[in-house]
Structures are given as C-alpha cells and as structure tokens.
Amino acid sequence: MSEKILLIDDEQDFLNIMAERMEARDMNVSTASSAKEGLEKAAAGTFDAVILDLRMPEMDGMEALKILKEKNPDLEVILLTGHATLKDGVEAMKLGALDLLEKPADINTLTERIHSAHAKKLVFFEKKNEEMIKNIMGTKGW
C-alpha cells in the first residue's frame, strides 16, 4: 500500500521535484506552498506523514506543527530545514515531530522516516482495532 504524504514548502521548485521523486517511489503525494494551504489540506484529507519546511512566510513550520498536532496528535510530521539548530530540534521533538532533517536531505533517509511513520500508524490502528474488538466482546459477554 502506498504512503499518503503531504509536502509543505514555499520553494515551488523544491516542492515539484520532491513530489516527483516521491511519486517515483510509489508514494501518493499532495503539495502545499504555504503553511495555511497545508493546514487546509491536512484537515481535508488523511495522510501517513507530513513533510514540513521550517522557515516559511506568514506562518512558520513550528507553528504549523503545533496546530497539526493539536488537531490530530497521531499525524506524523517530519520537519525539513536549511539549518537545524539544537533549539529547533528540541522544540520540534517537544511538539511531537517524528524527526527534523536538514536540507539538502537524503531521499533514502526521508523515505525511511516516511516508512517508519506509516508503520507507526498501522500499529496504532491495529491496537485501536484490537481495543474496539475487546470492548465489543466485553459488552456482548463473549
């Protein structure tokens, strides 16, 4: 099953080439060129992971991460930045980001993180299903 990815970056050329390379790796990619557009797309769809640029006009990636996690704590977010500082890294992890990668990022590392985000999501849903089945069994006295 292909991963559904939302890619948010204000650099249009970067967005286009990343989407093309990820699609070539059998991922289903949606793009947004601002945090605002990204938040709208995230609210309207279901994604395995969001790849989010840290420095963007209007709303930066850290603020967008906070909103994404508030609305959907299970959504996995990977931050991308030109310069990753320790402070950014700590803040991103505190806000629940899966990882913070520095540009230019290695596509294999990024793909690996996306696979692990997808796997985490599958485990989460399996657990949720198990709990639901247990609840039903308990209610019915089976």
Place this chain on the structure above:
Amino acid sequence: MNNPDTSSQYGPIGECGLRFFGKVSASISHEIKNVLAIINENAGLLEDLSFAAQRGAAIDPERLNRACLQFSKQIRRADGIIKNMNQFAHSVDQFAAPVDLCNTTELVCNLAGRLAAMRKITLQIIPPHAPVVIDANPFLLENLIWLGLEYALENTSEALSLTLAPEQSDSGTSLRITGIDGLSEDFSDKLPAGCKDLLSASNAHLAVDTAHKALIIHLS
C-alpha cells in the same frame, strides 16, 4: 564618517554592526541551502532516471532537459546571491569611498530580499534622474539602510509594497522609504537597538513624513 581609525569607525556600533553581519550571513546561508536542496533533488532525479534506464526503461529527453534547466536556473540564482555576498563582504575594505546611493540601496534590498519575501512585502527602488554619489563608509551606509529597511518591514502590513528612493536636493542627500502603513510619530522608540549610535557615527539623522507613510534617512 571618513575617519580612517578603525576603533572610531566601528567602535560605537560594534554590536549593531556584528548583528547586521550575522543577520545577512544567516539569510544568505539559508538561501544557498535552498538552492543546494533543489540541485540535490535534480541530481537525485538524474540518478533515478539512470537507474531506471539500466533496467531497460526509456528516458524522456524532455524530462532530462527540464532537469538541466533547473540546474542552470539554480546556478544563476546562487551566483546572484554570492555576488551580493561578495560585494557586501568587501564593503569593509575601505573606511571612506565615493558611494553610489542607488547601487548601495539595491545591494541592501537584495540582501534583505528573503526577509521581505517572508513578509510577502515587495521592495521597489525608484532610481534618481542622475546618480547620487556621496563620500561615505560603505559598510556603515549599508548598515544604516538595513536598519531603516528592517524598521520599515516590521511596521508594514503583509503583502504591501515599499519603495526606496535615493534623492539629492539643495538640502542634502537622503533615502526615502515609502509605504510604511504602521509608521507613527513615536517611531524613534521603535528603532532597532544600536540605531542611534549608528546614526551618530554616520553623521545622519532620521525623519518621518506620516502623510506619505515615509521614513527619511538624511545622509548629509
């Protein structure tokens, strides 16, 4: 402004000047990282295509051409960034030199381009009818224009446009930054740290024209 003694040139504005250098360097390095990221992905795409070709897939020449165009585009972009950086770095070579105010304003606008883009503000220079050349310390002049522009960007609503007009009249030389919709009479309280020392070291002063939403840097 033309004292060749280093300490008296930069001493009073040491921290302010260093902060200016730091901000410009950080902005430039961030922009170059973005360029490198796009080049990296296009190189990766060529690798993907060559890998696919080795397994018998046909390569679309049009796709190769688009990747090459991206390389050229990003190299031109990086070249522009580095030219500005080089011009900026050499501005500390001389303590006093005849400086074209329009060229210096253009350089500072280019250096501040990313900051303006982050606020979706457009910077437009209105060139003077005749070149405006003043004797100045190039670095101090750049720092002064930067601080004026930084104040203007912080006090202008997003998606608006700022115009910068170098002017020369009988009363002297000035740079007028127009379009600051948040400009107020108490602007001097909002000025960035070190601005007053820099103004004093540059023998310059600031004025506002609230009717035209303009900040004027009087340089002589």
